[in-house]
Amino acid sequence: MTAAMPASRRTPSALVGRVAVWVVFGALFAYMTVQSVGNLITVSQSVQAFNTFLQTTSGGGSLQRSTPWGWLVLDIAIAPVAFVVALWVTRRARLSVTVGVFLVAFAAAGALWLDLQLFVPRLLDF
Numbered sequence: 739m740t741a742a743m744p745a746s747r748r749t750p751s752a753l754v755g756r757v758a759v760w761v762v763f764g765a766l767f768a769y770m771t772v773q774s775v776g777n778l779i780t781v782s783q784s785v786q787a788f789n790t791f792l793q794t795t796s797g798g799g800s801l802q803r804s805t806p807w808g809w810l811v812l813d814i815a816i817a818p819v820a821f822v823v824a825l826w827v828t829r830r831a832r833l834s835v836t837v838g839v840f841l842v843a844f845a846a847a848g849a850l851w852l853d854l855q856l857f858v859p860r861l862l863d864f
């Protein structure tokens with residue numbers, strides 16, 4: 739290689755394609771995050787209502803539950819972390835690699851997210 743050889747340049751269409759992938763998957767990960775926040779609100783309200791009900795009964799204090807905040811916060815953090823990691827990994831990648839990495843990141847985040855969506859209510863079992 740000599741200094742006279744031109745450096746390979748990325749075409750503007752490849753950049754537009756990568757940005758489109760980022761936007762589409764950003765919207766999907768944002769939807770996942772919104773659903774997780776909704777789960778946090780629903781579970782915390784259910785636990786609070788259950789505990790309030792138990793306070794009105796005699797001897798119900800021993801049955802009270804605590805909100806699983808750690809699992810709920812982890813559920814919210816999964817999607818943004820997966821998006822940022824995929825974005826960092828593909829910052830200089832080709833369009834095909836970008837699509838592949840984001841598909842894998844979305845599948846992995848979705849699997850963890852769904853596991854937590856199903857696991858947290860089972861912790862409570864009212």
